[in-house]
Amino acid sequence: MFAGIDVGSLVTKAVVLRDGKVAGYSIISSRTNPRKAGEQALEKAITNANCKREDIKCIVATGYGRSSFSFADKTVTELTCHATGAHYLNTEIRTVIDIGGQDSKVIKLDESGKMSDFAMNDKCAAGTGRFLEVMAQALEVGLDSMGEFSLKSDKPCSLSSICTVFAETEVISLIASGAKKKDIVAGLHMSIARRVGSMAKGLGLQKEIAFTGGVAKNSGVRSAFEEFLSVKFAPISEDPQIIGALGAALVASKF
Numbered sequence: 001m002f003a004g005i006d007v008g009s010l011v012t013k014a015v016v017l018r019d020g021k022v023a024g025y026s027i028i029s030s031r032t033n034p035r036k037a038g039e040q041a042l043e044k045a046i047t048n049a050n051c052k053r054e055d056i057k058c059i060v061a062t063g064y065g066r067s068s069f070s071f072a073d074k075t076v077t078e079l080t081c082h083a084t085g086a087h088y089l090n091t092e093i094r095t096v097i098d099i100g101g102q103d104s105k106v107i108k109l110d111e112s113g114k115m116s117d118f119a120m121n122d123k124c125a126a127g128t129g130r131f132l133e134v135m136a137q138a139l140e141v142g143l144d145s146m147g148e149f150s151l152k153s154d155k156p157c158s159l160s161s162i163c164t165v166f167a168e169t170e171v172i173s174l175i176a177s178g179a180k181k182k183d184i185v186a187g188l189h190m191s192i193a194r195r196v197g198s199m200a201k202g203l204g205l206q207k208e209i210a211f212t213g214g215v216a217k218n219s220g221v222r223s224a225f226e227e228f229l230s231v232k233f234a235p236i237s238e239d240p241q242i243i244g245a246l247g248a249a250l251v252a253s254k255f
C-alpha cells in the first residue's frame with residue numbers, strides 16, 4: 001500500500017492506495033500547523049482504508065507545506081502530482097485547471113501524462129478559493145452552497161474589480177444598491193472563470209480538460225468556466241480536491 005499527502009495552503013488531503021486503487025482518503029484543514037495536519041490526514045486516511053501504518057510501503061508529500069511533513073520518503077511538486085492524478089483517472093486529459101485556496105494553475109500534459117508546460121497565479125488572491133471565501137463571508141452565503149445559489153441567477157452582475165480587496169468593496173456596494181445575492185455570486189464566479197480561463201487560453205487549451213482542487217466542487221464556477229471557455233470538463237470519478245494527493249500516492253507506488 002502507498003500514501004500521498006497534499007499539504008495545501010488551506011486544506012490537507014491524504015490518499016491511501018491498495019492494489020493501485022483508492023482505498024481511503026481524508027480532507028482536513030491545514031490550520032496553523034501543517035506538520036500536524038499532514039499526520040492527522042494520514043492517520044484518518046489509513047483508518048478509512050482499513051489498514052495499519054506498517055502496511056504503507058512509501059509516502060510521498062506534495063503541496064505548499066510538503067517539506068514540513070516529516071514522514072515523507074520523498075517530496076514532489078504539486079504540478080507533477082496534479083498531472084499524474086488526472087492522467088490516472090482519464091488518459092485523454094491534456095489540460096488540468098487546478099484552483100486551490102491560495103493559487104491557480106493550468107497544467108498541460110502529454111500523452112504519457114507528463115507535464116509539458118504550465119502557467120500559475122500565486123501572486124494575488126483573485127481567482128483563488130480564498131477570494132471566494134472572502135466574498136462568501138461578505139455576502140453571508142455558505143461556501144458550499146455558492147454554486148447552487150449562483151446557478152439560479154439569470155442576470156449575473158458584472159464586477160469590474162480584479163483585486164480581492166476592491167472586489168469586496170464592490171460586492172458590499174452592490175448589496176447596498178439592492179442587487180440580488182445570486183446575481184452577485186454568479187458575477188464573482190464569472191470573474192474567476194475569466195481570470196483563470198484567460199491564463200488557460202494563453203497557454204493553449206487542449207482537450208480533454210479536467211478541473212481539480214477544492215474550487216472544482218463549486219458547480220457555479222464549473223459552469224462559468226464551461227461558458228467562458230466553450231468546453232465541457234471531463235468527468236472525474238474521484239473528489240476533485242484529492243487529485244494532487246492521489247498523484248502523490250501514485251508517485252509513491254512507482255518510487
Ligand SMILES: Nc1ncnc2c1ncn2[C@@H]1O[C@H](COP(=O)(O)OP(=O)(O)OP(=O)(O)O)[C@@H](O)[C@H]1O
Nearest residue numbers: 008009010011100101102103129144213214215217
Ligand atoms: N464544498 C465546497 N464547495 C465550494 N468550494 C469549496 C468546497 N470545499 C472546498 N472549497 C474551496 O476549496 C478551497 C481549498 O481547495 P484546495 O484544498 O484545493 O486548496 P489548497 O490545496 O489548500 O490550496 P493551494 O493549492 O492553493 O495551496 C477553499 O478555499 C474553498 O474555496
Ligand SMILES: [Mg+2]
Nearest residue numbers: 008063100244
Ligand atoms: Mg492545492
